[in-house]
Ligand SMILES: [Zn+2]
């Protein structure tokens with residue numbers, strides 16, 4: 001039921017590493033993000049990494065073209081990845097799952113669409129070819145860590161390279177990294193509120209639109225899959 005998840009799935013990131021190793025204290029010369037803000041983004045995500053750096057740059061374009069989400073100026077983002085970059089977008093754009101103005105399309109792309117509801121202005125920001133490419137040493141260490149074979153020294157070196165690559169990305173102009181095109185599509189519809197009903201198997205309350213019927217029983221998605229597999 002929870003298959004596929006592995007803590008190293010995303011950016012080999014969530015490993016203990018001294019906070020002193022973070023890239024911080026440097027303001028971005030190319031945009032609107034101040035040094036303290038950069039530090040808060042790193043705090044929010046847990047570390048600085050190339051993915052987060054790309055998200056910061058994508059958000060800089062969106063801030064410039066669309067502006068951040070505010071109570072009276074709704075911004076909706078569709079993200080085509082669930083990698084590190086999305087944390088920068090959440091932080092800087094104010095688009096979050098909880099507010100319903102962050103939508104994940106599982107396409108595995110470094111691409112983000114932003115809508116401003118008030119006037120319908122929308123842009124798609126997509127990574128140019130090669131921006132996620134690692135140099136051979138970086139790639140090899142990344143794979144070694146992913147397979148659980150990295151020594152502490154290799155791990156250290158990987159983070160060094162991670163931080164170097166992040167700094168390179170942050171020093172670039174956002175438009176060197178991303179292509180920006182206007183979008184005509186209507187923004188995604190606002191999420192509706194639904195009632196919850198009790199699952200006939202686990203007894204947990206489940207949004208009615210997620211409940212499925214099996215032999216007359218109303219089941220939550222996990223119980224549905226489980227009962228179906230058991231028969
Ligand atoms: Zn990361």
Ligand SMILES: [Zn+2]
Pocket residue numbers: 199200201202203204219220221222223224
């Ligand atoms: Zn259930």
